[in-house]
Amino acid sequence: MIDRAQVLHVAKLARLALSDEEVERMSRELSAVLGHIEKISELDLDGVSPTSHVVDVVNALRADEPGPSLPREVALAAAPERIDDGFGVPSPGAA
């Protein structure tokens, strides 16, 4: 149901590298899970509004008041790479 090409496409969207063995296993396992899940396609859901959140709150806004943030040094402390006052990353390159 989910073939190799689909697995590779979704993995690319998810920024996940998968080994050949993982691609094969993912295809099998996702197909089994989706096979079960597909039962919801039999339900009559015409006119049913979707629920994204159960809390009855709309547009919870806070007052626009400046407050202290994490100091830069603290925010950068766990970074794998730091360049000057920012997070360092490799070049986007030509890949």
Added chain:
Amino acid sequence: MSEPIELTAAQAIERLRDGDLSAAELFGAYRARAAADELNAFTWVADAAPAQDGAPQGPLAGVPLAVKDLFCTEGVPSQSGSKILAGYRPPYTATAVARLADAGAALLGKTNQDEFAMGSSNENSAFGPVRNPWDRERVPGGSSGGSAAAVAAGLAPWALGTDTGGSIRQPAALCGIVGLKPTYGAVSRYGMIAFASSLDQAGPFTRDVTDAALLLRHMVGRDARDSTSLAFPEQIALPRGVDLRGLTLGVPEELTGEGIESGVREAFNATLALAEQLGASIETCNLPNAPHALSAYYLIAPAEASANLARFDGVRYGLRVDADDLSSMYTRTREQGFGPEVKRRIMLGTYALSSGYYDAYYGRAQQVRTKVAEDFRAAFERFDLLVTPTAPSVAFRLGEKVDDPLAMYLNDVCTVPMSLAGIPAISIPNGLSDGLPTGFQLCGPAFSENRLLNAAYVLEQALGFDGSAART
């Protein structure tokens, strides 16, 4: 005086107030046990109680607290069971933990869990599986397996967990303790490393219902840092009921029949009969869409997870696998940092949200969510509470279901519907089947925690479950 670890948290607080026990002595007793943990329940144990002048103050009076790894705790490893966050020490503390610390709780340790709370057996942790104190060859349940095992084994008096589709209630049931998932929004999610934001809720693991009420009391409330948090409409009261007179309990056919192991069902039916003797009126009812809840959940939760886990990209914290270009750095970091179940859910969620499949999967799942919530609303017009077994089986063997994701997901069949509806639910110990604990679950409308705790308390007193065998 009995050993300090034999006291419930509420009893310990009384002894501390009376001066019969010192906070240092209590902390030391638990610290020694947690440090000698053979269940792999802890990923970090404190060297000492938090420093302060004089005896600990506040209503929780210095009683130690174990906290699930995914709660951020300032300066203390918070790894969410994942290699991608190995060694991460956050610069701030989650609101739920901070509130309990303000009330006097002392951080004892961080507990093992399924990676990013994805799992029902605690076998998906990068730090190894947790063992069930009732039988060390069996799982403690998940995803908050370390918290459940620690409390059941007397390595902590109580613990914090999180529940997205059953991750508090199911391990509580499998370990023979009390676990409560509050109403969605009752407890701030600020500082919880997110799995599925519309479902995640923090809640207590305790030895008894009174302790659950006490811990929850100091967790709830609106937090400006979580815009989905709500003010709890009343104080959480300590339960005091003596019977169930006047209470109507509904038994949903869809969650109490097929798929429930016979020993679990027998224990459940026996407790229904007991509830009736205690004055409750009991009737079967229907949640017609509940059989589809699991399908909707396994689309919605992975979809939200795939978005939430996009933040683990090797840039700001955690693991980075070096590569020549940015895109390869992302993909290799995530390949090596995430375990198999997390990858599976990211893939499932990304697929469900991808162009061409969104309406058929994610969109329909959200509609099913509406139907599931409507079923509960209709049921609560007739009933005060609904009751089900918590999990369809007792604790299964380590390794038994790791290669069959679907079989693993079916563990959540009785707990997922309440999560989708955002309503509170509690699991209490319901005796043993073949020497292993089973759980009895009660759920109620949003913000009915006091009603839920009272009914659970009355049943607990009548059942008289003795969990001391797991603390040896």
